[in-house]
Amino acid sequence: EAGVVQSPRYKIIEKKQPVAFWCNPISGHNTLYWYLQNLGQGPELLIRYENEEAVDDSQLPKDRFSAERLKGVDSTLKIQPAELGDSAVYLCASSLARAGKSGETQYFGPGTRLLVL
Amino acid sequence: AQSVTQLDSQVPVFEEAPVELRCNYSSSVSVYLFWYVQYPNQGLQLLLKYLSGSTLVKGINGFEAEFNKSQTSFHLRKPSVHISDTAEYFCAVSHAGGTSYGKLTFGQGTILTVHP
Numbered sequence: 001e002a003g004v005v006q007s008p009r010y011k012i013i014e015k016k017q018p019v020a021f022w023c024n025p026i027s028g029h030n031t032l033y034w035y036l037q038n039l040g041q042g043p044e045l046l047i048r049y050e051n052e053e054a055v056d057d058s059q060l061p062k063d064r065f066s067a068e069r070l071k072g073v074d075s076t077l078k079i080q081p082a083e084l085g086d087s088a089v090y091l092c093a094s095s096l097a098r099a100g101k102s103g104e105t106q107y108f109g110p111g112t113r114l115l116v117l
Numbered sequence: 118a119q120s121v122t123q124l125d126s127q128v129p130v131f132e133e134a135p136v137e138l139r140c141n142y143s144s145s146v147s148v149y150l151f152w153y154v155q156y157p158n159q160g161l162q163l164l165l166k167y168l169s170g171s172t173l174v175k176g177i178n179g180f181e182a183e184f185n186k187s188q189t190s191f192h193l194r195k196p197s198v199h200i201s202d203t204a205e206y207f208c209a210v211s212h213a214g215g216t217s218y219g220k221l222t223f224g225q226g227t228i229l230t231v232h233p
Contacts, residue, residue, distance in 0.1 A: 004160070031219060042121075042207050042223025043161070056220060091160060097219050103149040103168040103211070106221060108160035 002026070004109035006092050012115045018080035021112045025073070025094030032069060033106060034077050035091040043091055049075065050097070087116045119144040119210050123224035131232050132200055138193040138227045140208030147213040150191040151221065152182055155205045164206075167191065168213075178202070203231045 005024040013019050025032050030051050035043035046065070048056040051072040060067065064083070069075040079086055093106040124139040142148060149168050153161040165176025172184040182193045191208060208224040 040226070042209070042226050043221075044223070045220055048219065093160075095219065103166065103213065104219065105163050105166065106219075108153075108162070110158070110160045113158075 004092055004094055004107055006090075006109035006112055008112055009110060010113050010115075012117065013082055014117050015084055016081040018078065019082050019114065020076055020078045021090050021092075021114075023075045023077070023092030023109060025075075025092070026107055029094035029096050029107070030072070031095045031097040031104075032075050033093040033095075034067060034075070035093065035108075037089040037091055037111070039088070046077070082114075082116045084116050087114055089113050119146075119148065119212065119222050121208050121210050121222055121224035123206075123208055123227050125227050126225065127228045127230065129230045129232060130198055133197050135196050136194065136198050136202075136229065138206050138208075138229065140191045140193065140224060142189050142191065142208070142210045144189075144210060144212070148210045149213050150182075150184060151209040151211070152176065152180070152191070152193050153207045153209060153223075154178075155207065155226075157204075161207065164193070198229070198231045200231050200233060202229060204229060 032049040034046040037043045047060045049069045067077045089111040091111045093108045095104040095106045097104040120143045122141045130136045151166045152164040155161045165174045167174045167184045175181045180195050205226045205228050207226050209221040
């Protein structure tokens with residue numbers, strides 16, 4: 001079974017430029033997560049989707065970050081414009097979480113390493 | 118709000134020695150607990166998780182962890198480590214139910230380095 005797929009794996013851009021990351025979750029997983037991982041830190045949740053609906057985006061900096069999951073499958077996370085402080089690893093994860101249940105395992109992709117110059 | 122503290126940022130150990138990676142959490146509600154491992158340039162992989170029942174949880178690669186509710190701890194152990202266990206380990210917690218279920222809060226990570 002294929003795991004969570006992310007692309008690109010690495011991205012270098014200049015500040016103020018836009019950038020987009022793509023994630024394809026494990027087939028059948030209805031819940032998708034985007035995490036931000038700064039160097040030397042644990043991942044922090046940016047946004048969580050259940051199917052097409054963003055059910056938790058409280059940590060997403062909405063002035064420059066946006067995300068979408070139009071058909072309830074793959075998802076795109078965008079930053080516009082990028083700032084130096086956005087340099088980090090962006091992780092996507094998916095799970096088979098069902099409404100009212102918790103504790104489901106989240107499966108992580110390899111991440112996109114972003115460097116903003 | 119919930120939080121996780123991993124008490125050691127780095128743990129060096131010799132091959133075949135035992136190891137314990139410490140994790141404490143804080144939460145006002147019932148929680149589920151997880152340990153993930155991250156190898157260089159890879160995503161996180163689940164080692165084990167505690168949802169309910171026996172407080173001693175066994176995971177992959179010979180790791181185990183014990184949930185201690187009174188001490189709010191979930192320490193990870195392995196009786197004999199291998200060079201291949203060199204990686205970063207993250208402890209995480211999620212609420213057991215409620216509107217924020219499924220949201221993982223991670224600790225800062227512990228880098229385990231196994232020396233020959």
